[in-house]
Amino acid sequence: MTIRIYVPIDVAALAVGADEVVSAIQTEALKRGLPVEIVRNGSRGMLWLEPLVEVETPKGRVAFGPVEDTDVPTLFDAGFHEGKGGHKLHIGLTDEHPYLKKQQRLTFARCGITDPRSLEAYKALGGYKGLEKAISIGSEATVEEVFASGLRGRGGAGFPTGIKWRTVAAAKADQKYIVINADEGDSGTFSDRMIMEGDPFVLIEGMTIAGIGVGATYGYVYTRSEYPHAIKAMNDAIAIARKAGLLGKGVAGSKYDFDMEVRMGAGAYVCGEETSLLESLEGKRGLVRAKPPLPALVGAFGKPTVINNVMSMASVPIILSEGGKYYADFGMGRSRGTMPVQLAGNLKYGGLVEIAFGCTLGSLVYDFGGGTLSGRPERAVQVGGPLGAYVPVHQWDTLFDYEAFTAIGAGVGHGGIVLFDDTVNLLKMARFAMEFCAVESCGKCTPCRIGSTRGKETFDKIAAGINVEKNLAIIEDLCQTMRLGSLCALGGMTPFPVESAIKHFPEDFGRKPTLQAAE
Amino acid sequence: MSHFEPWTRERAAAIIAEFAGTKGATMPILHEIQHAFGFVPEAAIPMIADALNLSRAEVYGTVTFYHEFRHELPGRHVVRLCRAEACQSMGGDALAERAEKRLGIKLGETTPDRRVTLEPIYCLGLCATAPSAQVDDRMVGRLTESKLDAILTEAQS
Numbered sequence: 001m002t003i004r005i006y007v008p009i010d011v012a013a014l015a016v017g018a019d020e021v022v023s024a025i026q027t028e029a030l031k032r033g034l035p036v037e038i039v040r041n042g043s044r045g046m047l048w049l050e051p052l053v054e055v056e057t058p059k060g061r062v063a064f065g066p067v068e069d070t071d072v073p074t075l076f077d078a079g080f081h082e083g084k085g086g087h088k089l090h091i092g093l094t095d096e097h098p099y100l101k102k103q104q105r106l107t108f109a110r111c112g113i114t115d116p117r118s119l120e121a122y123k124a125l126g127g128y129k130g131l132e133k134a135i136s137i138g139s140e141a142t143v144e145e146v147f148a149s150g151l152r153g154r155g156g157a158g159f160p161t162g163i164k165w166r167t168v169a170a171a172k173a174d175q176k177y178i179v180i181n182a183d184e185g186d187s188g189t190f191s192d193r194m195i196m197e198g199d200p201f202v203l204i205e206g207m208t209i210a211g212i213g214v215g216a217t218y219g220y221v222y223t224r225s226e227y228p229h230a231i232k233a234m235n236d237a238i239a240i241a242r243k244a245g246l247l248g249k250g251v252a253g254s255k256y257d258f259d260m261e262v263r264m265g266a267g268a269y270v271c272g273e274e275t276s277l278l279e280s281l282e283g284k285r286g287l288v289r290a291k292p293p294l295p296a297l298v299g300a301f302g303k304p305t306v307i308n309n310v311m312s313m314a315s316v317p318i319i320l321s322e323g324g325k326y327y328a329d330f331g332m333g334r335s336r337g338t339m340p341v342q343l344a345g346n347l348k349y350g351g352l353v354e355i356a357f358g359c360t361l362g363s364l365v366y367d368f369g370g371g372t373l374s375g376r377p378e379r380a381v382q383v384g385g386p387l388g389a390y391v392p393v394h395q396w397d398t399l400f401d402y403e404a405f406t407a408i409g410a411g412v413g414h415g416g417i418v419l420f421d422d423t424v425n426l427l428k429m430a431r432f433a434m435e436f437c438a439v440e441s442c443g444k445c446t447p448c449r450i451g452s453t454r455g456k457e458t459f460d461k462i463a464a465g466i467n468v469e470k471n472l473a474i475i476e477d478l479c480q481t482m483r484l485g486s487l488c489a490l491g492g493m494t495p496f497p498v499e500s501a502i503k504h505f506p507e508d509f510g511r512k513p514t515l516q517a518a519e
Numbered sequence: 520m521s522h523f524e525p526w527t528r529e530r531a532a533a534i535i536a537e538f539a540g541t542k543g544a545t546m547p548i549l550h551e552i553q554h555a556f557g558f559v560p561e562a563a564i565p566m567i568a569d570a571l572n573l574s575r576a577e578v579y580g581t582v583t584f585y586h587e588f589r590h591e592l593p594g595r596h597v598v599r600l601c602r603a604e605a606c607q608s609m610g611g612d613a614l615a616e617r618a619e620k621r622l623g624i625k626l627g628e629t630t631p632d633r634r635v636t637l638e639p640i641y642c643l644g645l646c647a648t649a650p651s652a653q654v655d656d657r658m659v660g661r662l663t664e665s666k667l668d669a670i671l672t673e674a675q676s
Contacts, residue, residue, distance in 0.1 A: 015645050015660035047647035050660075187603030190644040225550075225587050226643050228656070263543075264550055266585030269641060283545025284577070285584035301542060343647060345608035350647025373609070382604055418605045418646065429604070436641070442584075 010043035024072035042198020044112035045352030057083035130317030148324030150336030155309030171304035178219035186385020188416030192310035196230035200237035206316035211258035219260035332358035345418035362396035376421035384413020387493035389500035431459035448491025523557035558589035594636035605646035
């Protein structure tokens with residue numbers, strides 16, 4: 001009997017030697033005369049275990065990791081290909097792993113289980129049921145289903161997706177577009193990349209459903225150039241879907257037409273801002289547009305456009321197949337459904353955790369993340385990328401929820417959590433936030449362009465001990481101007497990391513530490 | 520020795536022609552041009568402008584806006600070190616300094632023998648296996664001093 005072995009093709013696994021592990025398995029199996037079939041699946045999201053090798057057994061898939069190519073002979077010696085548990089890298093049944101068992105995987109239901117390029121595997125696990133539903137209930141009911149789910153933009157802004165879709169659906173035009181923001185530039189985030197590499201059909205299906213819902217016939221996935229593997233996976237999947245009649249004229253035999261392509265960015269962080277993205281898509285400098293008009297009415301190439309983040313759109317198929325209410329039953333308050341949280345940085349167990357809104361930040365860092373990898377005390381997490389606040393340990397009882405985070409002067413963002421140990425210098429991080437903004441500013445508005453540059457310079461003075469209090473007052477002033485006067489979130493939110501660093505970690509800025517009780 | 524093609528107008532024209540009829544073709548064309556020649560030669564700019572009915576200034580504006588588009592040939596190998604927060608939390612700063620010292624150049628520069636270009640990059644999406652690097656087309660996670668040294672030695676040879 002052929003032994004089926006899974007080795008992820010996700011770039012996070014490739015970057016730590018997955019291809020070398022595949023060659024080693026093939027060589028070793030040949031040597032031992034064992035018939036082996038290797039499936040390249042997506043990543044399960046337990047990234048500290050990558051490369052995570054799984055062997056199919058009658059009881060389920062048995063996991064081993066992190067596997068290096070040099071481990072492969074001893075794995076065979078220990079009978080890993082029969083699912084035996086003697087080897088030190090043996091983890092047990094993958095599905096029973098607490099890291100996965102504690103999650104609520106809706107958007108990532110298939111990621112890591114299947115070969116991302118297998119349409120059959122996608123369909124076997126419920127794929128394209130959402131599209132079927134959308135075709136049968138028609139445009140208006142499709143949009144209302146998404147509205148009922150309470151889904152909010154997972155890119156960071158948290159705007160209700162259903163309202164966006166309604167606006168585009170109501171717009172009259174000869175052409176409308178679906179544009180996916182896959183310009184996932186926030187440090188500490190990789191969920192878009194993982195889904196595009198691990199389950200690309202879910203994004204294609206979501207976009208097709210959106211097309212039916214709002215009357216758009218063409219879609220673009222604007223992906224950052226730092227993600228070549230995701231671009232390749234999407235392009236392959238698009239070609240497969242097109243061949244199967246799931247893209248193109250009369251999608252899946254229906255009256256609806258929809259087709260799409262991938263477009264590549266070129267290393268500009270600001271193009272993750274939706275209007276800048278549209279400019280870039282049109283071939284221009286990624287200068288942010290003033291709103292109104294909203295992209296929903298005047299978007300790509302001047303036409304009404306749905307712009308959604310990858311995560312938002314990848315959540316649409318399950319919302320259609322299971323119903324908006326099913327999705328909305330997860331979560332709390334006005335944050336409905338699940339959030340694919342990404343645990344990164346100095347964490348023992350970094351990875352992808354999809355979980356209903358409402359758990360505490362601390363449970364994500366400790367229960368899932370296991371604290372620092374360095375073993376040193378935790379000091380801060382940055383939530384939501386370079387525009388996200390630094391949250392001190394005493395605030396980690398905050399619930400993961402859009403409103404709860406706003407209340408402490410932070411944001412959920414795109415769900416990235418980066419943990420820092422006690423060696424972090426928050427003055428340096430605050431300066432980095434200003435520097436990053438200065439480098440990435442599109443230059444259109446003055447508060448962002450000049451404010452960030454002056455901010456960086458002022459922090460250099462503070463670091464050198466020059467007029468510290470006076471210069472901190474200047475920073476405060478700059479932050480206020482940037483927050484209120486910037487055209488988009490780049491300048492408008494850079495104050496988040498800066499001000500939170502100064503407020504919660506004053507000792508790094510030459511000030512006396514505040515007592516936690518004073519908070 | 521370069522693995523890129525030498526500049527010819529004919530090749531550039533052929534690339535541009537491939538995108539006739541594509542909406543918003545500027546970026547796809549620039550990517551293909553750079554893929555072929557290793558950078559975006561100035562001579563390509565008026566050709567693109569003509570083909571897309573744009574001004575030279577508009578095309579030049581696009582080329583210069585994006586960090587990714589190069590204005591000259593890179594070194595034979597391009598080593599990019601992630602400098603974003605998640606990698607900083609795992610000691611990325613020290614690795615960047617080490618690379619600069621070993622190569623005798625700063626981030627953003629190319630060694631005088633044109634063998635290695637060292638660049639910062641802001642996030643490869645490998646944040647749970649930080650620090651990360653990209654060596655030409657290959658991604659590297661869990662970068663350590665010894666892994667970095669091996670990468671640089673290989674790139675310099």
